[in-house]
Amino acid sequence: MQDGDTICAVSTPPGEGGIGIIRISGRDAVSIAASVFRPGTGHAQFGRQSHRLHYGHVIAPDTGERIDEALVSVMLAPATYTREDVVEINCHGGMLPLSRTLSLLIAAGARQAEPGEFTKRAFLNGRIDLSQAEAVMDIIAARTELSHKAANELLLGGLSREIAMLRDKLIAVMASVEAAIDFPEEDTESVNGKSVKDEIAAVVRGIDDMLSTVTSGRILREGFATTIVGRPNVGKSSLLNALLRQDRAIVTDVPGTTRDVLEEYLNISGVPLRIVDTAGIRHTRDIVEQEGVRRSLAAIEAADIVLVVLDGSCELTEEDQRVLNGVHDRPSIMVINKGDLPRKLRTLRKPENEVTLSCRTGEGMDDLRRAISALVLQGAVPPGRGHAWAINQRHQTALEQAKESLRKVSESISSGLSPEFIALDLRAALDQLGIVIGATCTEDILERIFSDFCIGK
Ligand SMILES: Nc1nc2c(ncn2[C@@H]2O[C@H](COP(=O)(O)OP(=O)(O)OP(=O)(O)O)[C@@H](O)[C@H]2O)c(=O)[nH]1
Ligand SMILES: [Mg+2]
Structure with a gap:
């Protein structure tokens, strides 16, 4: 089915790369491509045979300027991604070769594709259904x-x-x-x-x-939401960095360093973990920090699990207690940080979901990874009842x-x-x-x- 117009778009991500690909689909894909492409040999053959790769140059038709060296594949309907005629121009992966080639194609009668339009055509032409398009x-x-x-x-x-x-x-x-x-x-x-x-x-x-x-679907697509909370200065951002094994978040000894929620992804047992560092929860007059605290509390609500960080070198404070009250019945792990310092914090009521570690030395980090992994696998992942x-x-x-x-x-x-x-x-x-x-x-x-x-x- 090829009654629509012919569409084109750059199909590789923006930026610099070895090659960049422009895809063209529709009834006039071959003739439009032919008007801007000069094959090295076999002019007459271009577009005649399906699933053929041609070497040549992208040429500006009006000036004859060689825009780029390219490999062009021709795939004729119906055995193509969209079930229409498809041509793919492989040129150098720079902004200019791609954008200039695309402009030539549009000048020759193709239209810039909308987001997902190639896959939409694959669906409308019956090659895949909607769940497959998703x-x-x-x-x-x-x-x-x-x-x-x-x-x-x-x-x-x-x-x-x-x-x-x-x-x-x-x-x-x-x-x-x-x-x-x-x-x-x-x-x-x-x-x-x-x-x-x-x-x-x-x-x-x-x-x-x-x-x-459905739960495993959400977790596999969006990640298992893991929120790090605690009062200021207990080492939440240090914990994020230690889990990621990189210096992602700013860490200082000034309480109230983190002002906004910060998200990163981590792979735990094959499941994406969406890990969120938050601003330390405390009473504050600073309106920026107040907003940070508000967001921290909201992040607790949206979490699949909460990592509550406590400073093992201090006794439990009123602020710690506020955080613990805020977490109340959410699935959580107590992380007792600063295990390298002398312990002052007494063990909490439920020691089984407690992990003592040190973000500074890395000791105990594997215990935390294991504890998270166990919770993730409880979260109905991989998908239930034998479905992948x-x-x-x-x-x-x-x-x-x-x-x-x-x-x-x-x-x-x-x-x-x-x-x-x-x-x-x-x-x-x-x-x-x-x-x-x-x-x-x-x-x-x-x-x-x-x-x-x-x-x-
Ligand atoms: N001794 C020791 N110090 C640590 C450890 N982890 C973090 N710290 C120190 O604790 C201080 C606070 O660390 P952060 O990670 O910024 O704490 P935070 O909870 O993110 O603080 P806010 O963003 O202000 O809420 C820094 O000086 C860290 O170097 C640890 O395991 N041992
Ligand atoms: Mg912080």
């Missing part, structure tokens, strides 16, 4: 092997197959309900019968199974709505309502399952999904 973005953004693996399974259609299976079941149920509508005398038995209810229950179980992967893929929030919303519609279906069957009612909710459940894979999808859903993509993908 997986493309997950693959690009994956920070650890486990996140990458989950994204790959999604791209390979793990979720799509499950959805298709459940939809098939519902379509079969729908057929018997519609038969009951058309032939009310003969077939009401089959709608009210046990088998329909069993089928619905099986679909609900399948949906629950998918929903069980995990759903995202959009899938969750659609699946929960489908489940609600099916609840109404069961209710209608139990209370003996007419098959018309049952059909209505069945149809809704089918549509909601369809939203996950994009079989039923509105333009604004597509808009929202693809606008998060990078340009050139």
Whole structure:
């Protein structure tokens, strides 16, 4: 299918690199590329054969200036990323060769692609479904092997197959309900019968199974949110640096050094850990610091686990107590820092989730890593029930709505309502399952999904 216009974009990241790639897709991809590219040999062959690589130069058509030396691949529809004709120009990876080549292509009739437009075309032309298109973005953004693996399974259609299976079941149920509508005398038995209810229950179980992967999906995509809190000067920023093994945050002996929350990523047991250093929590008149404290308290609420840092060389202070109250029932690990100094702090009530360490000498850091790792693996990662893929929030919303519609279906069957009612909710459940894979999808859903993509993908 090639009725749209021809789009082009730089598909490699901005900045300097060995090579940079411009991708062109659409009906006129080959002729537009041919108008700015002079192959070294075989002029007449350019664009005739699919999946061919040509050496030559990008040339400004009006002046004949050689813009860059390039390798150009021609891939003809339908065996391409978008299922349209695709040409990729591999030139040198500098700002100027890329931007000048792109301008020539636009002057020759191509249009600058919108974010995610190549993948959107792959979806619209039926090469991948919507959950697979989202997986493309997950693959690009994956920070650890486990996140990458989950994204790959999604791209390979793990979720799509499950959805298709459940939809098939519902379509079969729908057929018997519609038969009951058309032939009310003969077939009401089959709608009210046990088998329909069993089928619905099986679909609900399948949906629950998918929903069980939502937490791990969030953690694999966004990272396990780990927030470091404590009163000023206990060594929170030192702890962030020690975990990252780099001097990321400013550390001084002045209490109130950190004023803002600071985020970094760390790989723990294959799970991305989003680690957040915060401003020390205390009463303060300084309005910048007050805002920092407010953000620290908010970061506690958003955390999967909280690392509460205490200074082992001091007794527990009122400020420490305020922090501990602020953390109250959040999953947490007590980190008793400054273990290299003589101990003054008494052990707390729950010594089992307490780790003593020294950010200065590094002693005890491995104990902390192990303690975090144990908590991360408890957090339903890797994804539950034998799936390597995990759903995202959009899938969750659609699946929960489908489940609600099916609840109404069961209710209608139990209370003996007419098959018309049952059909209505069945149809809704089918549509909601369809939203996950994009079989039923509105333009604004597509808009929202693809606008998060990078340009050139
Ligand atoms: N002896 C000793 N000193 C440490 C240790 N960890 C941190 N410190 C010192 O404690 C002081 C405060 O460290 P920071 O990491 O800035 O403390 P913070 O909790 O981030 O402080 P704020 O940002 O002000 O809230 C610095 O002088 C560090 O060198 C440790 O393990 N042993
Ligand atoms: Mg700090």
